[in-house]
Amino acid sequence: MSPSTKTNIKVLFALTLVHFTGDFYSSFTTPLFPLFVEKLGLSLTQIGWIAGINRLLAFVVQPSVGYLADRYQTRGFIMVGLLMAVVFIPLSGIATGFWTLLLVVCVGSIGSAMFHPSVTGLVPLYSGDKAGFAMSVFNTGGTLAFGLGPLFITWYASRFGLEAMPLTMILGLMAIGYLFVVVPAPQSEGMGTLGFLGSIKESLGPAWKSVALIWMVMVLRAIVGQSFLTFMPVLYVQRGNSVVEAGVIFTLFTMSGTVSGLMAGHLSDRIGFKKIFLVTHTLMAPMMLLFLHLTGRWIYLGAVLAGMSVLATMPLGVALAQRLAPKGRSIVSSLMMGFAFGLGGIVTPLVGKLADMFTIEPVLMAIGLLPLLTLPLIWAFPKDR
Numbered sequence: 001m002s003p004s005t006k007t008n009i010k011v012l013f014a015l016t017l018v019h020f021t022g023d024f025y026s027s028f029t030t031p032l033f034p035l036f037v038e039k040l041g042l043s044l045t046q047i048g049w050i051a052g053i054n055r056l057l058a059f060v061v062q063p064s065v066g067y068l069a070d071r072y073q074t075r076g077f078i079m080v081g082l083l084m085a086v087v088f089i090p091l092s093g094i095a096t097g098f099w100t101l102l103l104v105v106c107v108g109s110i111g112s113a114m115f116h117p118s119v120t121g122l123v124p125l126y127s128g129d130k131a132g133f134a135m136s137v138f139n140t141g142g143t144l145a146f147g148l149g150p151l152f153i154t155w156y157a158s159r160f161g162l163e164a165m166p167l168t169m170i171l172g173l174m175a176i177g178y179l180f181v182v183v184p185a186p187q188s189e190g191m192g193t194l195g196f197l198g199s200i201k202e203s204l205g206p207a208w209k210s211v212a213l214i215w216m217v218m219v220l221r222a223i224v225g226q227s228f229l230t231f232m233p234v235l236y237v238q239r240g241n242s243v244v245e246a247g248v249i250f251t252l253f254t255m256s257g258t259v260s261g262l263m264a265g266h267l268s269d270r271i272g273f274k275k276i277f278l279v280t281h282t283l284m285a286p287m288m289l290l291f292l293h294l295t296g297r298w299i300y301l302g303a304v305l306a307g308m309s310v311l312a313t314m315p316l317g318v319a320l321a322q323r324l325a326p327k328g329r330s331i332v333s334s335l336m337m338g339f340a341f342g343l344g345g346i347v348t349p350l351v352g353k354l355a356d357m358f359t360i361e362p363v364l365m366a367i368g369l370l371p372l373l374t375l376p377l378i379w380a381f382p383k384d385r
Contacts, residue, residue, distance in 0.1 A: 008126035014182040019141035027149030048352020057109035062334035084111025086172030093165025117334040136265025139315035147255035154247030207324040222344020252303040257311025284309040288368030
């Protein structure tokens, strides 16, 4: 199926709802780390391992799932993966120790890895001539979920206790019932017989150098974002904020990324991707450092500014890579959104170890400077409109 010049709003809504539902449940774990620390006696190193393996399974394995999704045109990867996230993540509330918590989080993360490549690969087929904006809208489903999910689950767990978390899967099961009827089947990209490495080679073609540059930028951006998202709730609870207040900060951080992602997607269709990358990544380091230094009510403003800067280009990396390598939509999207995001996440065990040694704040301050390393890479991006 070739991409249409007309935007199919109904299908894009369904794909976005898949993204929202899966990421809504995937967002439960991180903001509850303070409660897991209190209940299970976890160290920051153990928190880092849970977060790191969570991101590893949810994102790094996506390229292989993207290859399988192209080889077998079935909705099974979407529906079964979504079901695993909806069912197993809520079971973390009744975990009895580090290993049982790690187990249910891992199974839910594998489910997240299963549905992402297929639905992301479908977006350009139904986006018409608004590829950047459509991908931003699709990405909004995820960022909105990571904004509302922590706010909901911190309130829910504080009100009803961790043990009541399994009841939350009812909402997800209702959404799955609707999506089972509406979501279309993935479309073949014609590379199912090439093998895994052959599919990647055919997907990238002569654009592999440019795609590699984008991928490196996405990895560095992910290290910053994932480190802050993992340890931000713990940091602010240590500073004296309640779990709910830390959840609000987490939500503002991610929700602001929803707004900036839509703005960046719209502007990228008008003035090009490269300019948006340069502006946002230049502002990212000062915004992250400002966020860490603000106190009182100013923390909330800092969360908004930091989230806007670090999350704005998340959908643009995928859309730009798909434009440069249109033959492999699912595989390329999994490399940009999955593999890059996952590599950023698996650094969190090291960040957690450093935080145990030197405390969280100075470690996050050092990580906040990493966006400066992306600027020469972005400058080497190909020109685009």
